Amino acid sequence: MSETVGIEYTKVAEIKGPLMIIDGITKASFDELVEIESTDGERRLGKVLEVGNGKAVVQVFEGTTGLAISGTKAKFLGKTMTMPVSQELLGRVFDGLGRPNDSLPDPVADRFIDVNGEPMNPERREYPTSFIQTGVSVIDGMLTLVRGQKLPIFSGSGMPHNILAAQIARQASVVGTKEDFAVVFAAIGVQYSEAQYFKRSLEESGALRRSVLFLNLADDPAIERIITPRVALTVAEYLAFDLGMHVLAILTDMTNYAEALREISAAREEVPGRKGYPGYLYTDLANNYERAGRIKGKNGSVTQVPILSMPADDITHPIPDLTGYITEGQIVLGRDLFRKGIYPSVNVLMSLSRLMKDGVGEGKTRADxxxxxxxxxxxxxxxxxxxxxxxxxxxxxxxxxxxxxxxxxxxxxxxxxxxxxxxxxxxxxxxxxxxxxxxxxxxxxxxxxxxxxxxxxxxxxx
Amino acid sequence: MQLMSSNSALERTVNKVLSEKESDLIAQIDSAYHESMNNLESSRESIESEYERIIDSAKKQAENLKRQIIGSTRLNARNKQLLLVEGAVNEVFEKAKLAMRSVGRDENYKQLMNRLVDEGLSAIGNDNMIIECNKTDTELVKKLTAFTDRQKKIKLALSEKPIDVIGGVRVRSADLTLTYDGTLDSRIERLKPLIRKSIVQMLRGES
Structure with missing residues (x-):
């Protein structure tokens, strides 16, 4: 953590959607964290998106509602956003920005890690070959999840993807080994009742003590959703590669994440891509998904199960489409099965786990x-x-x-x-x-x- | 004679019917017996498998319950410990802040203040700036700013209103659009997570 104290600016030139443009900037850097103080003393966080010509464009995570041009202060903190990490995070519940949400104090940190993460060196990647048991027959039997894999669940509105996500979080385990297993659960733009369900479900099953929850609610500012998966994956990487745990990171719902990206892109007046999503949607999604994997010489692994609801059940929609290019297979929930009252309504014919063949068989699961x-x-x-x-x-x-x-x-x-x-x-x-x-x-x-x-x-x- | 022979024929017929009926009945009884035994056997199997299923399910439930109780108890204990530790950390912080307020303004402090003033002036970088500090440090800051050659190049004023801080300075541009907060309070706040870690390690006897 840097000792440097940032400069506070009071010249707000413009507030546009989730963005704030600050004038008279002498020192600011890309991705730098900014603390915004409103006229009534309320503090919010933001980060620098663009800087130049004496101006800085700041994306305010908690939204700009209630901020005035005069009297609002922006303090540039001279550092990027970091997450305090330690083993104490297990069993804790945080909001979408990584702040405690369980009436307990801030965790005592072993380290502070930049939430933007660093891409995994492809040379150091190890091919995933070990089985994760979810306790869900259709997944374990036909769409086996392998440690270090990224296997998304494609769902539709109203379908039970969150119930399935919670079930996987409760039940997932690595069988036949004494290595530690943890679940990092990031709820992105979920309803309050769903967030409570996730929390209660993990508490009641006793699985909370090996889990870390990040809850960004539907009524939380959309921009906060940009950070939630990054914070969650930062913690997952720490647990996996610093503490040697096998971590299952469940991110639901990535569609809400992409919507937040679109909102910022529109506010920045960028040239829109398909369905108004920014042209860099693919790169942005890949930056998150590619944080799953195993590293040679390290014990732990990060396995990702991102969940996304397909607008109008359209699998060709940019979000599932681009996700499919990056991930190693997909689990598709089918509305016909859902209507027939079948849970989990997995449409196996449209689903596939590309790494299953490497994680099952004699010596791993069972020969047949x-x-x-x-x-x-x-x-x-x-x-x-x-x-x-x-x-x-x-x-x-x-x-x-x-x-x-x-x-x-x-x-x-x-x-x-x-x-x-x-x-x-x-x-x-x-x-x-x-x-x-x-x-x-x-x-x-x-x-x-x-x-x-x-x-x-x-x-x-x- | 005729009557005798007809009686004997009747008797034979009756015996034959009786014998046939007896055989039939015995066969039926045998078949019913075997059927019952088979039913019993298959029921026993299904009852046994049902019994095993119920026992298995009860064992699973008991195991889950055990895991749940142990998990939540450990978590509650850990959470209580976190709250207790946090209470102690806050107490240490408060006491440390009180102690810092009354600490003497020695040579080290003068050097620190000089560095903070330098940092502030260079961060703001304007040619017209205001310095703010607490009442205790007013004289010290006056000296620090007066004895430097900074005054030759820039216009520097010491704010008449002292600020309520432990120590350090706050440098602002004269138009109040830029502020550099070099107060000890803001530094403590910024470094709090690191200081907390050290305090917790001490409380837990780890260092």
């Missing part, structure tokens, strides 16, 4: 894991085709094998996919259920599984 996942995918895909066919020709027009696929599809949804919100399934249980679904098919249909595994686990009629 990948094959079972592939076979389930294949069977459910066929069941969907048969469903469509049955709507046209009727069940009477289907072959015996088609009817078996129809049955397997129903069993998949009711027995494997469907799960209670507080049901934590072990991997053995998940694979057991998967085999029950596959055993409803004739043995000859299991073409993606090695014979020895079929002999060991298949329970259907020979």
């Amino acid at each position: 894991h990948m094959e079972v996942g592939n076979q389930l995918y294949d069977a459910y895909s066929r069941a969907q085709e048969v469903r469509a066919l049955a709507e046209i020709v009727g069940k009477a027009g289907l072959t015996g094998v088609d009817l078996k696929y129809l049955e397997a599809g129903d069993l998949f949804e009711k027995h494997f996919l469907k799960q209670n919100q507080d049901e934590n399934r072990t991997l053995e249980e998940t694979l057991g259920r998967a085999w029950e679904v596959l055993s409803s098919l004739p043995e000859g249909e299991l073409t993606k599984i090695k014979e020895k595994n079929v002999r060991q686990y298949y329970k259907g009629k020979q």
Whole structure:
């Protein structure tokens, strides 16, 4: 922490949306933290976005509502925004800017880390190969999360992505190792009731003591949302690479983050890109997502599950579209399944975990894991085709094998996919259920599984 | 004779019917018995599996509850400790501030003040500035500003209104648009997180 004291300026030239333009600037630097003091003594934080010609454009995190041009003071603090970090952060709840939100004092810091983070050196990256158990069958069985992976959840408005996020946060663990595991949960622009749900859910399950929560509420200033994922990922990196923990960072909802970016971009009168989002949306998202990973020679890992709600369920919308380019797969929630009352309503046919193959199998999970996942995918895909066919020709027009696929599809949804919100399934249980679904098919249909595994686990009629 | 033979035929027929009926009944009883035994066996299996399911679920619930209770108890204890430590830290701060107010203005303090004035003047960089300090330091600041050659190049005034601070100076441009806060209060506030860490380490016996 620098000892230098910043200069306070009182010449506010203009206030435009979330931005404040200060005149007469002699010393300021890009990204420098600014403390704004309103005429009634209220203090807010901001950062320098642009500087030059004696002016500085400051983005005010808490918004500019109530700030006047005359009488407002802006103190340039001579440092970038930092987050105090230590092991004491575990079990704590903070607001979107990293300030305590649990009536407890500021954490005593081991270090102060710049929240903007540094990109992980690609040369030092280690390929992710170890399994994280979420206790959710469809994820563990078919879309396995691997330590160091970034696997987003694409959802839609009104769908239970936050419930799923909270369930993953409560249940996630690294199995078969005594290494420490932690969850960093960043709620970005969520409703008060949802924030309370996350907090209560972690408290009641006893998972809060290994978690750090950052809560930016829907009625908090939108600009604060720019900082929330950065602060959360800074803490995640510290826990992972300084303390050697395996950290799962859940960021929900990244759409709100992108909206905040758009708001600032519009206020700065930048040339808009697709749907008004700034042209640098891709780079900005990548700066956050690429903070996940493992580093050679270090024990810990940062695994990211960003959650984003697709406006109008449109997967081609810029936010899911660009996210998909950066991340290693995606979990897509389907509205049809949601309407059928199936939780979690994961549309497995549109979902994929690109790193699953490297994190499962003999010595990691179970020898038949990948094959079972592939076979389930294949069977459910066929069941969907048969469903469509049955709507046209009727069940009477289907072959015996088609009817078996129809049955397997129903069993998949009711027995494997469907799960209670507080049901934590072990991997053995998940694979057991998967085999029950596959055993409803004739043995000859299991073409993606090695014979020895079929002999060991298949329970259907020979 | 005829009657005797017809009786015997009737008797044979009756016996045959009875025997057939008996066999039927025995077969039915056997089948019902086996069916019942099978039902019993399958019920036993399902009852046993149901029993195991209930026991498993109860064990899971008990485990969850145990984890929850241990987790929240540890967290509550830690949080209480944090509050206690914070109370002690604040007390140390207050006492330290009181002690600083009454500290003598020795040579070290003069050097510090000289450095703060230099920093302030160079940060603001105007040719017309105002310096503010507390009542105790007024004479010292007057001397510091008078004996330098700064006055030759710039217009420097000492504010007539003293400010309520522990020590240090505040330098402002004459038009009051720029302020450099070099007071000890602002420095303490700025360095508070680092000082807190040292105090907490001392309280915990870590240093």
